[in-house]
Amino acid sequence: MLYLVVALIVLGIFSAILGLLSHNKKGESSVILADSSSCNTCNGDNPKCEQLCMMEAATREIEYFDDEELDRFKGRQGNQYTDDEAEEFRNVMLTMQQNEVSAWSRSLTLRGIEVPYQVKDELLMLMEH
8 A cells, every 4th residue: 555655656746747847938838739630631530620620610701612503502401402403512512622522511511501412422422532
């Protein structure tokens, strides 16, 4: 029991010394933090990344991808599109670069436009790569 108490005290002192050494004279931490991933790297695997990017995007002006014609679908449910209307979404999606697909999906969400069910699987596949 005595060894355990001594070990905990030594560990506490060691942690305190490391904490003091990790700050410079101005009191700022000198520990290098890993750069957080940008919204361009969010791929759906990390819900926190997606949530943070949506919050960040909501504070900025909505980005359009030469798809203003899709605004007429605002408020429509994903299961209420005809095949021709879904094809409009597919055409826009397939004309953009793959690294833009996630940002386009966020743009649609911020604009209140739900992706047609007919296109959703393709969209998710493009976002994963």
